[in-house]
Amino acid sequence: MARITxxxxxxxxxxxxAETTYALRRLDHVWRQGRAYALLxxxxxxxxxxxxxxxxxxxxxxxxxxxxxxxxTALPTEKRNIAQVFQFPxxxxxxxxxxxxxxxxxxxxxxxxxxxxxxxxxxxxxxxTKDLGRPARGLTADAKQKISLGRGLVRPDVAAVLFDEPxxxxxxxxxxxxxxxxxxxxxxxxxxxxxxxxxQIEALTFADEVVxxxxxxxxxxxxxxxxxxxPDHTFVGYFIGSPGMNLVEAEVDGATARVAGQTIQLARRYxxxxxxxxxRLGFRPDYARLSSEGVLKVQVQKIDDLxxxxxxxxxxxxxxIFATVPNDAPIxxxxxxLAIKPERLFVYVNDERVAGEPS
Amino acid sequence: xxxxxxxxxxxxxxxxxxAFVLFSALLPMMTVVNxxxxxxxxxxxxxxxxxxxxxxxxxxSTESGQRFADALxxxxxxxxxALLIEVPLGVAIALCLPRRGWVVGLCLxxxxxxxxxxxxxxxxIWQIFARADIGLFGAxxxxxxxxxxDTQDPVSAWCTIVVIDVWHWTPLVILLSYAGLRAISDAYYxxxxxxxxSRWAVFVNIELPKLRKVLVLAILLxxxxxxxxxxEPFVVTGGGPGSATxxxxxxxxxxxxxxxxxxxxxxxSLIYNLITITLCWIFYTIMTQLDRRRDA
Numbered sequence: 001m002a003r004i005t006x007x008x009x010x011x012x013x014x015x016x017x018a019e020t021t022y023a024l025r026r027l028d029h030v031w032r033q034g035r036a037y038a039l040l041x042x043x044x045x046x047x048x049x050x051x052x053x054x055x056x057x058x059x060x061x062x063x064x065x066x067x068x069x070x071x072x073t074a075l076p077t078e079k080r081n082i083a084q085v086f087q088f089p090x091x092x093x094x095x096x097x098x099x100x101x102x103x104x105x106x107x108x109x110x111x112x113x114x115x116x117x118x119x120x121x122x123x124x125x126x127x128x129t130k131d132l133g134r135p136a137r138g139l140t141a142d143a144k145q146k147i148s149l150g151r152g153l154v155r156p157d158v159a160a161v162l163f164d165e166p167x168x169x170x171x172x173x174x175x176x177x178x179x180x181x182x183x184x185x186x187x188x189x190x191x192x193x194x195x196x197x198x199x200q201i202e203a204l205t206f207a208d209e210v211v212x213x214x215x216x217x218x219x220x221x222x223x224x225x226x227x228x229x230x231p232d233h234t235f236v237g238y239f240i241g242s243p244g245m246n247l248v249e250a251e252v253d254g255a256t257a258r259v260a261g262q263t264i265q266l267a268r269r270y271x272x273x274x275x276x277x278x279x280r281l282g283f284r285p286d287y288a289r290l291s292s293e294g295v296l297k298v299q300v301q302k303i304d305d306l307x308x309x310x311x312x313x314x315x316x317x318x319x320x321i322f323a324t325v326p327n328d329a330p331i332x333x334x335x336x337x338l339a340i341k342p343e344r345l346f347v348y349v350n351d352e353r354v355a356g357e358p359s
Numbered sequence: 360x361x362x363x364x365x366x367x368x369x370x371x372x373x374x375x376x377x378a379f380v381l382f383s384a385l386l387p388m389m390t391v392v393n394x395x396x397x398x399x400x401x402x403x404x405x406x407x408x409x410x411x412x413x414x415x416x417x418x419x420s421t422e423s424g425q426r427f428a429d430a431l432x433x434x435x436x437x438x439x440x441a442l443l444i445e446v447p448l449g450v451a452i453a454l455c456l457p458r459r460g461w462v463v464g465l466c467l468x469x470x471x472x473x474x475x476x477x478x479x480x481x482x483x484i485w486q487i488f489a490r491a492d493i494g495l496f497g498a499x500x501x502x503x504x505x506x507x508x509d510t511q512d513p514v515s516a517w518c519t520i521v522v523i524d525v526w527h528w529t530p531l532v533i534l535l536s537y538a539g540l541r542a543i544s545d546a547y548y549x550x551x552x553x554x555x556x557s558r559w560a561v562f563v564n565i566e567l568p569k570l571r572k573v574l575v576l577a578i579l580l581x582x583x584x585x586x587x588x589x590x591e592p593f594v595v596t597g598g599g600p601g602s603a604t605x606x607x608x609x610x611x612x613x614x615x616x617x618x619x620x621x622x623x624x625x626x627x628s629l630i631y632n633l634i635t636i637t638l639c640w641i642f643y644t645i646m647t648q649l650d651r652r653r654d655a
Contacts, residue, residue, distance in 0.1 A: 057549050078555045086546040093568045103564075107555035151554060 002067045002081075002159035004031040004054060004192065009063030011049055023049045025216045026063070031160070036186050036193045038207035040200060042239075046216040047196045051162050054194065055082045067159055081159040083152020085166045089144035091136045098123070098132040101150045108155075122150045125185060142174045146181070153189065160192040167202065179206060200240050212236045228284070229344065234351040237282050243311075246288065246321035250281045252347050255359045257281055260317020262296050267342035268356035273349045280348045285311060285322035287344035290329040294337030298323070314338065394625035412626035423614075423623055430607045431634070437606065438585040441524045445581055446574065448525070449532025454566070456537055467537070470530045478527075482594025485523045489595065509596060513603035516596045520604055523591050528584065532577045539573035540566060575646045579639060586635055607631050 011024040024046040031037060031054075039047040052058040054065065056077035064073045072080055092100050101119045110118075123129045126146045131139065136147055145166055152161050163182075167175045183206065186193050197203050203210050204224040212219045212227065212235070219233040231237040231245060238244030251258045255269045259281060273279050290300070290312060298314040303325055310325040316338065323338055330336065347354045398408040418424040456466050476484070491497040491508045500507040509519040543565065551561045589608035592598055598605035598613070605613070611631065615624030 055549075055553065057552070077549070077552045082553060084549065084553050086550060088544060088546055090544075090546050090550040092564045094564060103556070104554040107557065107560065148550070151550075 002192065003033050004160060005064075005066040006030075006054075007064040007066065009053060009060045009065060011046075011053060011058060011060045011062075022046075022061075022216050024053065024060070025218075027218055029211075029218070029221065031192055031194065033192055034190045035208045036183075036206060037195065038203035038210045039194065039196045039213060040198065040203040040210050040239075041213035042198055045213040047198075047211075047213050048164055049216075050213070051084075051164055051194060051196050054160070055084050055162050056080045057084075081155065081157050082162060083149075083155065083158045083160070084162040084164065085145065085148045085152060087165045087168045089141055089148050089169070091139075091144050091147050093137045095136055096132070097128055097134055097136050097139070097147060100136050100147050101128075101132075101154050104151055104155055118154055118156065122154045125153070125188060126150050126181065140171075142170050142178050145170060145178065149182075149185070153185065153191075158191065160194060163193065163195040163197075165197055166195075167197075167199075175202075182206065200242075204240070212239065214239075230346070230353075231282070232353045234280065234282060234348050237284075237348075241284060241286070243285055243322045245282045245284050246319075246323075247280045247282050247348070248316060248319040248321065250279055250347075252279055252281075257347070259296065260319060262317070264295055264340070264345075265342075266345065266347070266356075267359070269359040270347050270354055270356040273354075277350045280351075281345060282348050282353075283340045283345045285324055287341040288321070289324040289326055289339055290314070290331065290336040291326065291339040292330050292337055294339035296338040296340075298336055298338045300331055300334050300336050312336075391625045391628060394621045395629055396622075398622050408622060412622045413630070416623065416626050416630055423627075426602075426610060427607075427627060427630075429602070430605055430610045433604070434586055434588075434606050437521070437524075437588060438582055440521055441528075441585045442578060442581055444521070444525050445529045445532050446578060449529050449577070450536045450570065450574070452529070453533045453536035453540055454562070456533075458541070467534065470533050472530075473527050474530045476527070478590035479594055481523060481527050482591050485519065485591070486595045489519050511600050513600055516600060516604050519595060520588075520592050523595065524585060524588065527591075528581060531580065535573045535577045536570060539570045543569050571650070575643075575650075578646075579642055582642065583635065583639060586638070 006027055006029045008026055008028055009024070010022055010026045012022045014021070027050070039050060041047050049058060053060045056072070056075060056079075059073070064071055066072065067080065092103060095103065098119055101122055102115045105115045105118060119132070120129070123132055126149065128143070128146060128150060131143065136144065139147070149161070149166075152158060166182075167178060170178055179202065182193075182195075195203070195206050197206075204227075207224065209221060209223055210227055211221045212233075214235050220227060220231065220236050222230075222232075227236055227240050231240065234245070234247055237247065248259050252266070252270050252273065255266045257264050257266055264281075290298075296316060298316045298321075301313045301315060301320070303310055303312045310327075312323050312325045312329075314321055314323055314336070347356065395412055396408060396410070397405040398411070399405045415421045415423050416427045419428040452470075456470075457463055473481070485496075488494045489497045489509045491501050497507060497509065506512065507515045509515045547565050547569075548561065551565060556564065587608060588606055589612075592604040592606060592609055593612075596604045598609040602610075607627075608631075611624055611627055614620045614627065
């Protein structure tokens, strides 16, 4: 049980390279005991690198890692009390399920009675009790993945459980089940869990806090709700949510913005952006609807009925965006008005959200 | 059921292959069968001998039966010793090879070099290399005060043949094992690290089980090759001293070409062939059966 602190951690796989090509750029963060985190981002964004730095499989090029107050940067994996579950289930073919679960304890010289008790406890927790005597190799992928997890949890002193896309090879129909098992284990053991995935649904349902990464950079660390409602970065905006956030180029002057020749009032005042920077307005389709109250004129291209809601693909000047269509949406000759919830309309300068001041 | 038309004329497409196999394997084999049931007094006069040759070869109380049994025992001992050395040695070396970088290619090429040398060249190299008076290997051993002479001392002769085979063919085991080891995903090693496994535990619980399949292949190949050994003893020791290194194949050639005992030689070669096939089949069946039972 521990708190893990990353202090200025960065990593590059090449020995001499510029900061921009780092697999993981400088990061300070405290992972709190008992929380569930998800590292979310596209392939190659550095999330696995970050995970391996925490587990000790990679030594970072710079920075320190602290478990509670102890510096473990130089410690090898086996001395770190970390459990890791990999993309492909790792089991020891020649052993039974029980022997698999007992293996980490046996290697650490734990006394036999204690091993047996602990294996039984963990098997109970993971619903593996009836399989304990069976050889591990014949089992299904999800059972094998549970064994991998069990081998991590079996050590009572484990500081954190790290998951590296653990559901990749699991049958889709069992994914949901295994994920809720993970959540249940998390609640039962009150252990720090860090979960790497590129699947936003997995991340948002599993984690208390999601770390969104891209190109080796952490863009935002927030709860799923915050990521949705207040994305700090345009990438977070369109990576999370389906469809993602609408982003349109605009000119912002104080509390007004001009988009495709039309003017819209903003809820806050914004400082003048530096010359040559890209300025965009961002708003989610969920907070933009076709309504007579709207001030922006849009041309409706297509309306999709998604069952729970209707979604329109509309054109705002040259920009193609999505908006919600209420039942009574007035559409005349393919034209409609677009209303955006003011507090959910954000200004992004060079992809970063600008806070602005109350006007 | 299938709606596709069945046309037996399609068999004609296989005919060229059948004809080829007939000429390359079946016909020569049948001449051997033909010889094995006949005796000759020379001058191309053959007469029927039935299973006489087979009974003589298989009965250790006869002279030819005794020769056959002795040679067979030598073959089995040789295969056993060679496999006992080559397989563990090959796996051990494969474990020590680097896993990445340009050295990998270099190491593999150096390792594979002996395999690229033809058998009789290997024999000739070692014939000179092992000479007690001028050969580097033989002279060094003699210089160290060891009693070594591969043409006069049976133990030396045996050791030489075994060392040649180990030198020539351990690389095959190395390459197969190395390929098998490379196929093990890094996650296994990382998981083992996290589980606090020792190097030995990693070998026993991860590497060895994952190498099973390639090792079955390696053992099978090496068994077949060592059991059919011919060129090295023929070139280096000529089957001697005495009959210390007279393996089945050497004896066969002596009987067929030296004594022109075609009937006896034919019967012997058929039995030799059957033994090889049977042993390989037993090997293979046992190993695959074990595998299947573990899976069940």
